[in-house]
Amino acid sequence: METGWLVLLSLALGLFVGAGFVILLHMAERRGNDAVTAVSSGVPDGVDHMIDALDFAGLVLDPSNNVVKASETAYTYGLVANGLLVHEEMLRFVARVRTTGDSVNEEITLARGPFGEAIIHLDVQVARLGARYILVLAEDRTEAYRLEEVRRDFIANISHELKTPIGAISLLAEALEPASDDPEQVRRFAKRMGTEATRLTQITREIIELSRLQSTDVLASAKLLDIDAIVSAAVDQNHVVADARGMKIAVGGSRKVKVMGDETLLTLALNNLIANAVQYSPDGSRIGVGVHHGDGVVELVVTDQGIGIPEDDLRRVFERFFRVDQARSRNTGGTGLGLSIVKHVVQNHGGDIRAWSQIGQGSTFTIRLPEATAETAASRGEKQR
Template sequence: MDSAWLVPLALAFGLIVGAGVVLILLLSMRRGQRAMDVASTAVPDGVDQVIDALESAGVVLDPSNNVVKASPGALSLGLVWNQALVHPELVALVDRVRRTGDAATQELELARGPFGEANIHLFVRIARLGARYILLLAEDRTESYRLDDVRRDFVANISHELKTPIGAVGLLAEALQAASDDPDTVRRFAQRLTKESERLARITQEIIELSRLQAADALSKPDVVEIDHVVTLAVDQNRVAAESHRIEIARGGDKHAEVYGDESLLAVALHNLVANAIQYSPEGSRIGIGVNNSDGIVEIAVTDQGIGIPEEDRDRVFERFYRIDPARSRHTGGSGLGLSIVKHVAQNHGGDVRVWSQPGNGSTFTIRLPEASRAPVSPPAIATLKEA
């Protein structure tokens, strides 16, 4: 063969071989990329940002049920731990969606976290996210369930509370008719009828006060309130009851403390604390009302020498209708709303109420309120005090 043809032939052969090598390399790279795509834990574009922006719980799972992305809400609810779903119920739902391809929704009651004792109520939605991933969304409805329970308990409790005095009034009215010829019996029944009607009126008034406190405009027109005057009103309202039990009411502490708010509501709150102290104190004992004004906080403390509150009851004494001793409360005419009213009054004034107690040695209830400045205050300023 002529040597002149060898050089072009060699060049052509080299080009063919080089192109083949390049093609093989490209095919290998594509296979590798597909393998990396299959093995990758990266979620589809944009999903990361969506999950991060969710206020509710959002979780993305890969084919092995590993959590590749979880929103802050999912972590705070304790749905994810150690890159996996905590609850078998959620895993079962995810597997069903992956198997059938159909989205699923369900309401579940689950423990909060892997070691939690408190339960949470979730509305869960699960669906496919592309070909590989599963998206789980969960809406926390725990507070909604709690409010439903509170409403049911309130209706049940108020029905029970009203039933007793209403029934007594009916029976006493019948007894009065039957004893119309006996003046002494009529007088005795009339006294009991008056007592039951007063109890019914008191319960009704406390329900009205509690409803008012829970309204959005409870402090629509706040004003500067002198705490000395509030204490005087509470003492005067309870003076007769204290004297009938030979209980001394002593007052002291800082003078001229002022807060912004509603004087009548603050007087009701302090009256309830003093009335409770009288009911649960032994005859011949002493009740103290002290006012302390320091660091921008006005504290009004009511201290008694009564029976005290067991530790397990202290967190619940401010619940509506909760009674430590139901038999004693009904005997004294208590409705179980007094301390709940105190709590709401304090909160509406931007403060709180605290309790210290030792069984057998008495209790101290302290209302803490922001001190008033000398400048006028408007309703938005009250909201600011609440937030502070």
């Protein structure tokens, strides 16, 4: 009997201890959930979605500077590694925000990639996010810096290019008065002044043309054009100079090809390419102008047998005022704007331009434009001829 009571007492004690243990576990779990809730409550709802939607760098740091959320761009910029913000200057901004509570908005420059060859400029904003977290946003301003640099270079180049003919005209004008009794000297100075004035006029006209190309949408008023007419007009504009030097301009390829665009501008672009080919080719050589089309693309190809362009310079030939041979360009009246105008004309027509060259064997420039189809013409109320 006594043994039975002991067994019952042991069972009761076991149940009591087990129940107590279960209660302790439940309380511990509840406290853990409460703690998680308390921590999470400092992060506003929707932060994850906001970071994912950013098209620039964005990340959230916890009190230990661990990255709890980061956009894809933050990794692309190399700001995050092993779950940490790795840029020292940004970490200093974060520390300042934690200390003062005031937001930070600064511009920084950092190397992009492990080799440090590419530089990016970032507009960085750092601010508190709730009670515990820090929000870091970084927007790439590199393109704005590049455009500002291009603008400065353009102004500097214009000043330099205009100064040359203006200075020459001024000196020649001063030389005319002492030479007034020498008709031969007067004629020589007057002829030189005329040459410099023509050069000054050409530079001014091309600068205005380039500015117009960069500020207007050619395709907004595009018309259905016959490439044959454009080729014929551009070739005619160069025949006199070519004939005088015993050069032949040969035209071949596809006929009756159509594009949408501005006839004056496309003729100007092709004329510039042919004029360059004539200018930099030897007397008695051959210039080829070809038209090809297929797969919805029209190609205008200008080939010469000239001096060629070094490989290092070939990438820069479409830059404003860039000239492969500075001395020769000045002697022939080149402004360094012709190929830049060609590039902008072609781009405004939805196309591109490519260059190939080899020293001593000549150069080939290819304009590629979208071909106008019957459907394109119909959509604009045009009729194919």
